[in-house]
Amino acid sequence: MEAPTDRWWPATEAEAIAEQERIRRAADLTSPGPAPGEVRRIAGVDVSYDEESGLTVAAAVVLDAGTLEVVEEAVHTGRGGFPYVPGLLAFRELPGVLAALERLSDPPELVVCDGYGYAHPRRAGLAVHLGVLTGLPCFGVAKSPFVFSHTEPGPARGDSSPLLDERRDPPEVVGRALRTRSGVKPVFVSAGHGIGLEHACAHTLRLAPRYRLPETTRGADGLGRRVLGGITGGRREPRGAARR
DNA sequence: GCGACAG
């Protein structure tokens, strides 16, 4: 038999929205999920694009939760697909991400997405969507607040403030602005499928001991752009790289 | 109708 029903994306935005309603109803939004120390293989996923060619490279990097060392990498190259529409990012990124994840020798125990999960207009962001499709615990770490609001967290690493959806009648807490580095702009963490906000934030801090972004997303982002660069601008080398 | 809006 062949691939499930994964490599599919809606034909219209209305169809995409209807699909997100189904995803949200199928999601586990209440489990505390795995705490740090309860999982070993943690994956980071990300997608890189090249406007010229329309090429997309989805990357999955698995880290050892204890050492943060890369234990496995996988990529999937594609072209075109669903366009970027705020609120519908999952349809653009997940087809490739699913393909990359399937190329891993063993499934990860937890996945960190580059974007949002529960913090989404319909509570069905990237991480919730990927979690439902794979059955794996999955949360999101985004670099910007999207359509949500927050107050400035304290200045120290570990400080945080609630991320609010003020478009809702009683405003709802949908995530957390979390400072991973003192004096540096916070990241925005939200729960996904099979893991709550509390553990998601704990994992984020462990995965980002030195830089603002967790090593999972840094690793996946780096792998994706290296592969994409190797296909397109195959000429130039990194800054101080030795020349033959 | 217009603007803002994860990546």
Added chain:
DNA sequence: ATCTTGTCGC
């Protein structure tokens, strides 16, 4: 997402 060099600071 991607376009892009140097520069300020720990």
